[in-house]
Amino acid sequence: MATVEPAFDVAPVKAPASPSRSRRRSILVLLVLVAVIVVLLAQGLLHSLNYFETVDQAYQTKASIGTKVIRLEGLVKPGTVVRTSVGASFEITGSKTKYYVVAHGSPPQLFRANIPVVVVGHFLSATSSTFDSNQILVKHSATYIAAHPNRVKAPNGSVR
Numbered sequence: 755m756a757t758v759e760p761a762f763d764v765a766p767v768k769a770p771a772s773p774s775r776s777r778r779r780s781i782l783v784l785l786v787l788v789a790v791i792v793v794l795l796a797q798g799l800l801h802s803l804n805y806f807e808t809v810d811q812a813y814q815t816k817a818s819i820g821t822k823v824i825r826l827e828g829l830v831k832p833g834t835v836v837r838t839s840v841g842a843s844f845e846i847t848g849s850k851t852k853y854y855v856v857a858h859g860s861p862p863q864l865f866r867a868n869i870p871v872v873v874v875g876h877f878l879s880a881t882s883s884t885f886d887s888n889q890i891l892v893k894h895s896a897t898y899i900a901a902h903p904n905r906v907k908a909p910n911g912s913v914r
Contacts, residue, residue: 806872809848820880825872825891828853832867842890846871857887864892 806825807815828846835844841857842865855873865871875887 809846809851809853812853813848813851816877817880819877821876821878823874823876825874826853826855826885826887827870827872829870830865830867835865835867837861846873846885853883853885855885855887857890859888859890861890862892865890 806827807819809826809828812819812824812826826846828848831845831847831852835842838856841859842861843854843856844867845852845854855875857873857875869892872891873885873887874889874891875885878884878886
């Protein structure tokens with residue numbers, strides 16, 4: 755009996771799939787994820803910055819502000835500070851405009867007339883000149899000079 759030897763396949767074998775295609779796909783997915791993270795961080799940081807409006811800026815953009823919560827910067831007008839059972843009321847002024855502020859809660863110890871303050875709150879309506887505040891911020895250093903000079907001038911001529 756004749757023995758039959760197994761036949762060997764001598765046809766060329768196809769090379770396995772190149773990992774470069776899957777590597778490119780992985781790199782592309784990674785780049786997209788990094789871009790999304792960068793955009794989300796940038797948007798979050800930009801929207802979390804807490805700027806304030808000066809009294810004059812608020813007057814010019816009053817219609818767009820409406821009753822949104824904002825930070826309003828101005829100079830406490832002398833002779834207008836009245837301590838109330840819920841906090842204080844006073845007027846803050848800019849170079850051309852003034853607003854009446856009703857503040858709820860205890861004002862800071864450094865709060866007094868003739869100093870620049872930032873009040874956090876909202877206008878009672880889009881046309882109201884009364885600002886309802888739940889926080890008064892006072893700069894504690896007498897040597898502070900704002901990055902934007904002439905925003906708020908004290909009656910003694912100092913710029914803060």
